[in-house]
Amino acid sequence: MGILLENIRFAPGECFRLLRWQGKSHTLESREAGGRRIGVTGVGERWHSHAEMEFTIFLRGSGMRYVGDHVGAFGAMDCVLLGSHLPHCWMEAGRTDGWVLQFHLAPEHPLRRLGGAGELQRLFAAAERGLHFHPATAQRAVVVLEQMADASCLARTGLLLELLALLHDAPRKQTTKLSQARVFAEVNAATRPRLEAVVQWVLEQFTEPLKLDEAVQRSAMSRATFCRQFVRHTGKTFIAFVTDARLACAHQWVTQTHRSITDIAFASGFSSLTRFNTAFRAKFGHAPRALRNTR
Known part of the structure; x- marks a missing residue:
């Protein structure tokens, strides 16, 4: 955003x-x-x-x-x-x-x-x-x-x-x-409102299918400019930002609720259980079920 x-x-x-x-x-x-x-x-x-x-x-x-x-x-x-x-x-x-x-x-x-x-x-x-x-x-x-x-x-x-x-x-x-990189919000007046609208859209809708093309369209920038500006002001790519938002939400559900792992995978925005398990393990070092069993 x-x-x-x-x-x-x-x-x-x-x-x-x-x-x-x-x-x-x-x-x-x-x-x-x-x-x-x-x-x-x-x-x-x-x-x-x-x-x-x-x-x-x-x-x-x-x-x-x-x-x-x-x-x-x-x-x-x-x-x-x-x-x-x-x-x-x-x-x-x-x-x-x-x-x-x-x-x-x-x-x-x-x-x-x-x-x-x-x-x-x-x-x-x-x-x-x-x-x-x-x-x-x-x-x-x-x-x-x-x-x-x-x-x-x-x-x-x-x-x-x-x-x-x-x-x-x-x-x-x-x-x-907390942040791996030093991210500073020094954006010009022309790009700030458009980037803000995209990031807020991600934060509110990450459980839904979100496409880079739609984000680019919402920003009213060229694809290359949007991708460059998004990384500069969030510290990660659009896809990585969406994935991390989904994983953080899923982690909270895994550790704080009794919802099934399959339900959590799809409710947090992942298109398949396999992709969810792979991404979750890469991010947190444990599969969702294994992490839940450690509670």
């Missing part, structure tokens, strides 16, 4: 905004200094990006996570730090509940000149590909976010640094980079 560029605005005097949602992540409350709450409409279920970094925690619920070229399932206490301009999307399966912190610390920002702040560069560099944290880190982070929600402006700034220090100090063996 091309990328929807989200325009994020901060309250006067702040370099971040804290959002809380219960139900669906596109209906949020901005939690501002002193406990003030303002309704905000989000775009979390659309493939999008923004210049600001983002820290997201899903307290409850499940669904599919798309970050750069990564596609995977998420559940309760899913905790991710996203770098600037990294395209992402959360496709929620029912009601969810969580926090979002979006912030921007430009190199010239005064906070970047504080003692020890230079150590955050390693954290920010890792976040360029999306950084996933262990639930234990998420639990500690939630405490900081809850304090930030009702704190004064000055205290919130201190809590922002506390949160970043918490993420920086998280054990490396409990953090995972």
Whole structure:
């Protein structure tokens, strides 16, 4: 998909905004200094990006996570730090509940000149590909976010640094980079809406037969241009993107439901059981039935 560029605005005097949602992540409350709450409409279920970094925690619920070229399932206490301009999307399966912190610390920002702040560069560099944290880190982070929600402006700034220090100090063996490649959503104004329409179509319709020719037609680009632009802005080919979306959905059904493997194969969009089993084994290292038997 091309990328929807989200325009994020901060309250006067702040370099971040804290959002809380219960139900669906596109209906949020901005939690501002002193406990003030303002309704905000989000775009979390659309493939999008923004210049600001983002820290997201899903307290409850499940669904599919798309970050750069990564596609995977998420559940309760899913905790991710996203770098600037990294395209992402959360496709929620029912009601969810969580926090979002979006912030921007430009190199010239005064906070970047504080003692020890230079150590955050390693954290920010890792976040360029999306950084996933262990639930234990998420639990500690939630405490900081809850304090930030009702704190004064000055205290919130201190809590922002506390949160970043918490993420920086998280054990490396409990953090995972999500995207295999560095994918940046820097697209021109002419191609962005057309690519966005194609990717959103894939995310909403991947269980149906999807053809490259139709994607090219929807994009109103030449076949060569579309294929080049799609790889540039999702990190993978159109076919690979569709296949990974199907496999991530199938993985969730295999591990979290009792649906038959055959039913899952066709319901997730594969045209044959053989193709499904082959692709699933190549992606996850186990056949679907073998993975289910390990639960």
